[in-house]
Amino acid sequence: MDKQQRVRDPLHNIIEFGASEFELAMWRVVQTGTFQRLRRVKQLGLSDFVYPGATHSRFAHSLGVFHTARQLMKIVQRFEIFEETKAHQAMAAALLHDVGHGPFSHAFEEVGKQLDLKLVNHESISEQLIRESEIADVLNSFDSGFADSVADLIRIDTGSIYSAVVSSQFDADRIDYMQRDRLMTGAQHGAIDFEWLMANLEVANVPYGPSCEESKIQTFVLGPKAICAAETYVLGLFHLYRTVYLHKTTRGAEKLLVELLVRIISLGRDNTWKYTGLPYQHPLLVFARNQSSLRYLMELDDFVLWGALSFLTAASDEVVRDLALRLQKRRLYKCIDVRELLQTQFGFNNNSVVDKACEIISNKISDWLDHKVCKTPHIITDRAERKPYHRYYETTGPVNQIQIRTSKDELVDLIKLSKVVSEIDPFELFRVYVSNEEARIFVNQTIDSVIIKMC
Numbered sequence: 001m002d003k004q005q006r007v008r009d010p011l012h013n014i015i016e017f018g019a020s021e022f023e024l025a026m027w028r029v030v031q032t033g034t035f036q037r038l039r040r041v042k043q044l045g046l047s048d049f050v051y052p053g054a055t056h057s058r059f060a061h062s063l064g065v066f067h068t069a070r071q072l073m074k075i076v077q078r079f080e081i082f083e084e085t086k087a088h089q090a091m092a093a094a095l096l097h098d099v100g101h102g103p104f105s106h107a108f109e110e111v112g113k114q115l116d117l118k119l120v121n122h123e124s125i126s127e128q129l130i131r132e133s134e135i136a137d138v139l140n141s142f143d144s145g146f147a148d149s150v151a152d153l154i155r156i157d158t159g160s161i162y163s164a165v166v167s168s169q170f171d172a173d174r175i176d177y178m179q180r181d182r183l184m185t186g187a188q189h190g191a192i193d194f195e196w197l198m199a200n201l202e203v204a205n206v207p208y209g210p211s212c213e214e215s216k217i218q219t220f221v222l223g224p225k226a227i228c229a230a231e232t233y234v235l236g237l238f239h240l241y242r243t244v245y246l247h248k249t250t251r252g253a254e255k256l257l258v259e260l261l262v263r264i265i266s267l268g269r270d271n272t273w274k275y276t277g278l279p280y281q282h283p284l285l286v287f288a289r290n291q292s293s294l295r296y297l298m299e300l301d302d303f304v305l306w307g308a309l310s311f312l313t314a315a316s317d318e319v320v321r322d323l324a325l326r327l328q329k330r331r332l333y334k335c336i337d338v339r340e341l342l343q344t345q346f347g348f349n350n351n352s353v354v355d356k357a358c359e360i361i362s363n364k365i366s367d368w369l370d371h372k373v374c375k376t377p378h379i380i381t382d383r384a385e386r387k388p389y390h391r392y393y394e395t396t397g398p399v400n401q402i403q404i405r406t407s408k409d410e411l412v413d414l415i416k417l418s419k420v421v422s423e424i425d426p427f428e429l430f431r432v433y434v435s436n437e438e439a440r441i442f443v444n445q446t447i448d449s450v451i452i453k454m455c
Contacts, residue, residue, distance in 0.1 A: 004019045007063055009060065009063065009067075010056075010060075010180075011064055011180050012064055012067050015063050015066070017030075022142065025139070025141070026091070026092065026095055029092070029096070029139065030063070032138060033134065034135055035099060036059070037298065038057060038059035039057050040057070041057060041102075041104075041105065041301050042054075042058070042105075042302050043056050043057060043060070043061045043181065044181060044184075044185070044245075045106065045107055046107070046257065049249055049253045050249045050250050051184075051244070053186055054184050054185045054244075056184045058101055058105070060180070061176060062096070064180055065098075065176045068094070068175050069095075069166075069172035072165050072201075073091065075198070075202070075220070076162075079202055086160065087162065089149045089153050090162040090166055092139065093153045093154050094165060096126060096129075096135065096154075097126060097154060097166065098122065098173075099126045099129050099130070099135070100127070100129055101122045101125075101126075102119075102122065102125075103300045103305050104254070106254075108300075109122065110254075111258055111262055115262060117291050119297050123154060124155075127155050130147055130151040131147055131151045132294075154166060157399070159215075163218075163399075164219040164220055168400075169400065169401065170402075174237070175194070178190065178192055178233075178240065179192065179194060181240060187240070187244060190236040190237070192233050193228075197222070197230075197233060200225055200229065201221075201222060202220070202221050202222070202405060203219075203220060204218070204221045204411060206218075206221065206403055206411060219399045219403075221403040221405055222403070223405055224404065226404070227404055227414070227418065230404065230418070231418050235424075238388040238424065241427065248335045248431055252332050252380075252382075253332055255333075255380045255382060256323050256327055256333065257327060259319075259380070260323040260327065263323070264278070264288070265284070265287070265291075266288075267320070272317075273285050274316070275316045275317035276312065277313075277315030277316065277317075277321070278308060278311050278312070278315075279311070282311070283296070284300065309328045312324035313325050318375060332433075333433035334433065335431055335432070335433055336431065336432045336447075338358060338430045338431060338432055338443075339354060340429075342354050342357055342447075342451070356454070357450050357451070357454055361443075361450055362430070364446045365381060365432065365446065368446075378435045378436055379433070379443065380433040381430070381431070382432075382433065383428075383431075384428070385428045385429075386428075387426045388421065389402075389415055389421050389424070401414065
């Protein structure tokens with residue numbers, strides 16, 4: 001007889017799958033091979049190069065998102081006429097939102113972009129798996145057509161509170177990973193007042209459109225007592241990006257991994273596969289020969305790639321061998337944080353001046369690489385931007401803002417109420433990773449020459 005199941009979790013303590021028909025179905029989804037694969041895909045990719053504890057999996061995170069979605073449903077029940085069918089769809093979507101992630105997640109998506117692979121976006125892959133894999137069989141055995149309904153909820157924002165559980169400022173995914181990633185990395189910043197946020201979450205219909213009058217969208221908002229908690233929430237995520245997700249060492253390791261995988265898959269497409277050092281039937285090479293096959297993509301995970309390193313370090317291709325050895329022994333390229341140098345060491349305070357300097361330096365590096373005859377790139381550049389908060393006009397709708405219900409019962413964007421949030425500048429980075437002394441000298445001389453010219 002089916003019975004309640006419990007999972008012990010470092011963040012939520014006990015995650016339960018009850019004895020109801022729906023939760024038993026979700027437990028059967030967890031037991032599928034497709035979902036179990038997430039045990040072998042790390043949530044934070046190569047972040048354990050910096051934070052040794054950051055080895056938690058997307059499996060654990062997905063269970064946590066399901067648990068959080070169930071908590072959000074209790075809030076929905078307090079404010080709305082509860083629709084159980086839609087609630088089930090949202091909780092199933094929360095559980096399955098990451099099922100399509102490739103090995104090392106976002107790094108693999110970058111490989112796909114560089115090689116123009118069809119199977120790139122994890123959300124579209126998740127949708128396909130929900131509709132077509134063994135997961136679909138389990139979902140449809142619970143309710144006919146349930147798999148398509150769950151996949152649709154991931155793909156389309158319906159404007160309902162059930163969509164907001166899956167994708168919004170306070171969706172179950174973000175609430176879980178903010179807490180889980182902070183816990184597992186050991187980062188002491190990025191904390192959020194979770195209990196107070198949950199206690200002050202409400203459901204509201206927020207005006208949506210150019211004049212904010214055309215239509216309304218249903219989402220989570222915060223009560224008037226939670227402004228400080230909202231500020232902490234925004235700052236917490238912002239600090240996690242600066243110190244964990246965009247950490248210079250993590251990003252540098254990911255750049256090398258991307259270069260390695262691009263090289264392996266490129267060689268694996270034809271008779272040059274032997275130069276990789278991998279056996280012909282290795283999952284990476286099988287995928288390289290069948291890049292449109294979802295089946296072979298699902299054979300890849302972090303363990304497959306790490307397990308291949310002993311073969312790759314003996315590859316006859318010098319690029320594969322060098323990059324594999326660097327990752328295996330953590331001999332990464334050295335980072336020169338160009339933007340930070342310009343702002344701190346050389347005192348460039350005007351963002352437009354810094355942007356112009358970075359662009360000139362980037363172009364000079366590109367020219368140098370174009371004239372340098374080498375198989376392994378001696379210089380790799382990295383640019384990224386993270387805004388602390390998106391203003392309404394910068395996004396597609398109010399689910400991307402935090403709305404505060406004031407004491408006058410009006411909904412006001414947090415950025416209009418908080419000087420803390422409105423005054424934070426975006427975090428921008430331009431970093432250069434160099435493999436040897438020649439490259440390091442060239443980059444430093446380039447920076448110096450640009451500074452002299454612009455001063």
